[in-house]
Amino acid sequence: MPEPRFRPGDTVRVMKAYPLGHVRTPYYIRGHTGVIERICGSFPNPEELAQMRDGLPAQPLYRVRFMQKEVWPGYRGNAADVVEIEIYQHWLEPA
Amino acid sequence: MIERGHHDMGGLPAGKVKRTEHDYAEWERRADALAVLMGGKGVTVDERRRHIEALPPEAYDKLSYYERWIVALTQALLQRGIITTAELARKMTQVERRA
Amino acid sequence: MKDQGKYQALTYFQLMEVSLRELLVEKGLVTEQQIASAVEDMRKRTPERGARVVAHAWTHHEYKARLIENGTRACEELGLDLPALKLVVVENTPQVHNVIVCTLCSCYPRMLLGIPPDWYKARNYRSRMVREPRAVLAEFGLKIPGKTRIRVHDSTADMRYLVLPMRPAGTRGWSEERLAALVTRDSMIGVALAKQPRSK
Numbered sequence: 525m526p527e528p529r530f531r532p533g534d535t536v537r538v539m540k541a542y543p544l545g546h547v548r549t550p551y552y553i554r555g556h557t558g559v560i561e562r563i564c565g566s567f568p569n570p571e572e573l574a575q576m577r578d579g580l581p582a583q584p585l586y587r588v589r590f591m592q593k594e595v596w597p598g599y600r601g602n603a604a605d606v607v608e609i610e611i612y613q614h615w616l617e618p619a
Numbered sequence: 620m621i622e623r624g625h626h627d628m629g630g631l632p633a634g635k636v637k638r639t640e641h642d643y644a645e646w647e648r649r650a651d652a653l654a655v656l657m658g659g660k661g662v663t664v665d666e667r668r669r670h671i672e673a674l675p676p677e678a679y680d681k682l683s684y685y686e687r688w689i690v691a692l693t694q695a696l697l698q699r700g701i702i703t704t705a706e707l708a709r710k711m712t713q714v715e716r717r718a
Numbered sequence: 719m720k721d722q723g724k725y726q727a728l729t730y731f732q733l734m735e736v737s738l739r740e741l742l743v744e745k746g747l748v749t750e751q752q753i754a755s756a757v758e759d760m761r762k763r764t765p766e767r768g769a770r771v772v773a774h775a776w777t778h779h780e781y782k783a784r785l786i787e788n789g790t791r792a793c794e795e796l797g798l799d800l801p802a803l804k805l806v807v808v809e810n811t812p813q814v815h816n817v818i819v820c821t822l823c824s825c826y827p828r829m830l831l832g833i834p835p836d837w838y839k840a841r842n843y844r845s846r847m848v849r850e851p852r853a854v855l856a857e858f859g860l861k862i863p864g865k866t867r868i869r870v871h872d873s874t875a876d877m878r879y880l881v882l883p884m885r886p887a888g889t890r891g892w893s894e895e896r897l898a899a900l901v902t903r904d905s906m907i908g909v910a911l912a913k914q915p916r917s918k
Contacts (some may be wrong), residue, residue, distance in 0.1 A: 624846050626822060627821070627822060628821060628841060628845045629784070629821030629844065629848045629849070630817075630821075630845065630848055631845045632846075633845035633846050635842060635844050636837050636840075636842045636843045636846070636854060636857050636858070637837060638841070638858070639836045640835045640837070643833060645757075646731075646732045646735045646736075648736060648760065649739060649756045649757060651737060651757075652753050652760065653738060653742070653748070654873050655760075656748050656749070656753065656755055656756055657748075657759055658765065660747060667823075668823060680841070684777055684824070684836070685731070686731040689731050689734050689735050690731070690737065692738065694785060696738070701742075701745070701747065702738070702742075702745075703743050704785070707737060707738075707741065709743050710737040711734070711737045712738060714723055714733060714736050714737050714740070715728070715861075716726065716727055
């Protein structure tokens, strides 16, 4: 199994892509930049499992933290509020 | 319309949360159980999710949670050839006649 | 097993459930007993299980640290059976409030807490909690102070989340059982605080 590409603390950007198929990277976060909060482990790719394939090799899954004020225009709340999302490695690029 | 799945609703405007709760009916609990058991036979939650996401938006909005589940599970089983449409039709007719 | 169909007209979807079940049993893929067991199994999974974990964490500092480090393993320490659950436990403090949502569907730590409530799976909660958590929490009657940071967790993939609510004041020396009764399902989702002890 390949080594995870990112480590906690790395700044990453979510790909700004809108492919068809079963995707677990929410629309609202595509193109946004965040910080790796932790590596969750490696799991079979759900996009492939959804197509009745085995999803292997397992892919690293990360929890990525985003500042709410950067995700939502006009966000009202504490400037330190965050949203944390699990994202598969192939959706992330170094930022 | 296609670019964003109808299920992919994070951040979209919506109304106040209706804090409804209901005691799940037996058929709903059985639907849940069937999905879990078939998961043990390799019918993944990911496939079922894909089938739910493929529901027409109006159906997605109007069907209850387990109504969506049972449709999605059926579609997954049909796709895998675990059941056929003809078998399902025969069985549904049979069950209806009993009631 | 009681069959609703014999006593009242089935909806299209109930008809599908009965038909699917009978076909799968006929094909030998499941048995009625397995279905009954699975239903019973889910019935037994109630928020009380999560409440036990929270109460134990409140009273055991090192356990709490292990729970936050690896939620599943720590729950299993207490003898809880959690097939395939990958649990992340997030702790509320006076500085940080956590709340869980699954914007894409309805992911929830079912094996620990049971079946999620309707509103958790419905459009309004799923759409708005990531974008305006304070407004949605206010609709639940929970006002989070402006100086408290909110972490919204969108349960998008393989992990499932449990909020560890703050231990209410005025509970010093309480037994775990008594503490667990203060821990509601909603406090473990993050839309409520744990119950306050009733004043004397």
